[in-house]
Every structure is written in C-alpha cells, then in structure tokens.
Amino acid sequence: MGSVTEAQDYTSYDNADNEYQPCNKVSVQEFGRIFLPTLYSLVFIVGLVGNGLVAYVLVVCQRKTMTMTDLCLLQLAVSDLIFIISLPFWSHYVAARNWPFGGFLCKTVTGLYLLGFYGSIFFMVLMSMDRYVVIIHAVTTARHRSMLVGMALCGVIWLISFCASVPTFLFTQVKNESDSFTCNVVFPEGSSWKQVTYFQMNLLGFLLPLCIMVFCYSRIIPTLVNLRSVQRHKAIRLILIIVILFFLFWTPYNVTIFLHALHTLGYFSECDFSQNLDFSLQWTETIAFTHCCLNPVIYALVGQRFQRMVLKLLRKWLTCIFSCNPSNSFTGDQSNRMSSFSRSSEHNTTRLM
Numbered sequence: 001m002g003s004v005t006e007a008q009d010y011t012s013y014d015n016a017d018n019e020y021q022p023c024n025k026v027s028v029q030e031f032g033r034i035f036l037p038t039l040y041s042l043v044f045i046v047g048l049v050g051n052g053l054v055a056y057v058l059v060v061c062q063r064k065t066m067t068m069t070d071l072c073l074l075q076l077a078v079s080d081l082i083f084i085i086s087l088p089f090w091s092h093y094v095a096a097r098n099w100p101f102g103g104f105l106c107k108t109v110t111g112l113y114l115l116g117f118y119g120s121i122f123f124m125v126l127m128s129m130d131r132y133v134v135i136i137h138a139v140t141t142a143r144h145r146s147m148l149v150g151m152a153l154c155g156v157i158w159l160i161s162f163c164a165s166v167p168t169f170l171f172t173q174v175k176n177e178s179d180s181f182t183c184n185v186v187f188p189e190g191s192s193w194k195q196v197t198y199f200q201m202n203l204l205g206f207l208l209p210l211c212i213m214v215f216c217y218s219r220i221i222p223t224l225v226n227l228r229s230v231q232r233h234k235a236i237r238l239i240l241i242i243v244i245l246f247f248l249f250w251t252p253y254n255v256t257i258f259l260h261a262l263h264t265l266g267y268f269s270e271c272d273f274s275q276n277l278d279f280s281l282q283w284t285e286t287i288a289f290t291h292c293c294l295n296p297v298i299y300a301l302v303g304q305r306f307q308r309m310v311l312k313l314l315r316k317w318l319t320c321i322f323s324c325n326p327s328n329s330f331t332g333d334q335s336n337r338m339s340s341f342s343r344s345s346e347h348n349t350t351r352l353m
Contacts, residue, residue: 023271028278037091039286047084050296051077061309068150076123080292083116099183103174106183110172114165125209132216198261206254253288
C-alpha cells in the first residue's frame with residue numbers, strides 16, 4: 001500500500017554496483033515525521049466536517065424521501081468518513097515511530113483505510129453510471145433506479161471494496177523491533193503479493209474508474225449540449241470539474257505507485273532514486289487523500305437540492321436558537337428576509353442531481 005502502511009519501512013538497498021549496500025533514508029523518515037502528521041490532520045478535520053455534514057443532512061432531512069442519487073451520495077460520504085478515521089492513527093504512528101495500539105487495531109485501521117479508499121472511488125463511479133442511466137436512458141430510469149436496486153448496488157460496491165482490501169488486511173501485522181513496534185504489511189518471502197497489491201491499486205483504484213467516468217461523461221455532455229436549458233452549461237462545467245479533479249489528484253499518486261511496484265521488481269534500484277520515490281510517495285499520497293475533502297463540495301454543496309436542504313436545516317437551527325432567546329427572537333421582517341434569501345439561493349445554484 002501507500003506510505004501510511006509502510007511508514008516505518010525505510011529499508012532499501014542499492015545494487016548499482018551489483019552489491020547490496022544499505023540505503024540510508026533517515027532524511028525521508030524525518031521529513032515524514034513533520035510533513036505527514038500535519039497534512040493528515042488537516043485532511044481529517046476538513047473531511048470529517050464536510051462529509052459529516054453531508055451524511056447528517058441526508059439522514060436527517062432526506063431520510064423519508066431519499067432517492068437513488070441521495071443514497072449514492074450518502075454511501076460516498078460514509079466511505080470518506082471510514083477512510084479518514086484511520087488518519088489520526090497513521091499520524092501518531094509516523095510522528096512517534098511506534099505503534100502502541102496493538103495487533104488488532106493495526107489490522108482494523110488498515111482494513112478501514114483500504115475499505116474507505118476503494119469504497120470512495122467505487123461510489124464515485126456508481127454515481128457517474130447513475131447519471132449516465134438518467135440522462136442517456138431516461139425512458140427506463142423509473143424501473144432501474146428503485147431504492148431496492150440502489151441498496152443492492154451499494155451492497156455490491158461494499159463487497160467489492162472489502163474483497164479488494166482482504167489481501168493487505170491479512171498480511172498486516174505488528175512487529176517488535178528494538179524498543180518500538182511497527183505496523184506494516186509483511187508479505188511472504190518470494191511471493192508476488194506486494195506487486196499484485198500495487199498493480200491492483202492502479203487498476204481498480206484509478207485506471208478502470210477513470211475509463212468508466214470518461215465514457216459516461218463523454219456520452220452525457222453531447223446530450224446536455226443538445227438540451228435547451230439555461231442550466232446545461234453549468235452542468236457541463238461541473239462534469240468537467242469532476243473528471244479533471246479526479247485525474248489531477250489521483251494521477252501523480254498512481255504514477256508513483258506504479259514506479260514503486262517496478263522498484264520492488266528490481267528496476268530503478270539506485271539509492272537516490274529510491275529516496276526520491278519515497279519523498280514523491282509522501283507528497284502525492286497526501287494530495288490524493290485531499291480529494292475526499294472535495295467530494296462534499298463537488299457532489300453535494302454545489303447541488304441545488306442539497307443546498308436547499310442545508311438552508312432548511314440552518315433555518316431550523318437559527319429559529320431554535322433565537323426562539324430560546326427572547327431578546328433576539330425573529331421578527332416577521334427577519335423571517336421574510338431569510339425566506340427570500342433561501343429562494344434566491346435555490347434559483348442561483350447549479351442543479352447537479
């Protein structure tokens with residue numbers, strides 16, 4: 001996996017002269033101790049607030065009238081939350097260079113990290129396919145987008161995410177090294193499991209999702225262009241943002257993962273290259289992880305329906321706050337101004353769902 005599950009594994013060898021010499025990676029380790037915990041903490045805070053808001057609004061305000069799109073959006077938020085739950089553990093692990101949480105949490109946190117990682121990407125793909133069905137095959141939408149079908153598809157996505165996480169989960173273990181404990185993935189000697197997990201991440205976590213998203217949206221955009229709607233340009237721009245951001249945030253990380261896989265096969269075995277690869281993995285991994293913070297903005301906050309639900313929830317909270325404080329209670333004019341602001345916001349927002 002990425003550097004979070006190999007945070008303490010800086011053992012590498014330089015065989016440029018056909019001899020195995022220890023490759024000193026103290027600089028990589030010291031850089032990671034400062035850089036990774038800081039960035040992981042920021043991703044955790046922003047992702048927790050954003051995805052938590054999405055999940056709360058959908059469950060509280062939209063529970064009885066939830067649509068297929070709402071269900072997918074909820075599962076995406078849950079996936080991101082599961083993913084970011086693991087980040088505080090990895091932050092402590094990198095900073096302290098010690099895993100004090102035991103073997104059970106080592107496997108559990110690794111499993112949550114992988115389950116959320118794959119789930120988040122797969123649910124983005126499912127939402128792209130759902131839009132494709134709605135726009136391109138609108139005639140058959142009603143019978144193919146029932147909640148029962150939606151729950152079944154979500155169950156399949158979770159099952160696939162779980163299966164993709166199993167190999168790394170099984171090989172994760174805690175080891176006692178000198179005066180500290182490590183939580184790393186330890187593959188059997190002579191096996192190709194390590195390379196398989198890297199290539200699996202490239203294929204299932206990037207190439208296949210990107211191809212499906214590009215196919216779906218390449219069919220959707222021409223259809224939207226032919227529609228006579230004032231919202232079509234906003235919808236097309238939003239689609240392009242979704243694909244471009246996914247490509248920009250995940251491509252560097254997957255290129256680095258691919259090079260890392262080749263490195264484990266004996267290519268690019270020079271020590272300098274290995275050090276640069278580890279630095280690159282730390283940077284690109286954090287950039288990719290921040291994408292989960294953008295998901296609430298991309299899929300929910302820019303959508304007209306979600307904004308309407310947020311405004312409704314805020315009005316409810318504000319009404320409760322001011323009604324509990326007689327000196328600051330709402331007047332009729334204040335209520336009318338809030339209602340007018342809400343209606344204006346709904347008309348000016350981009351309709352995504």
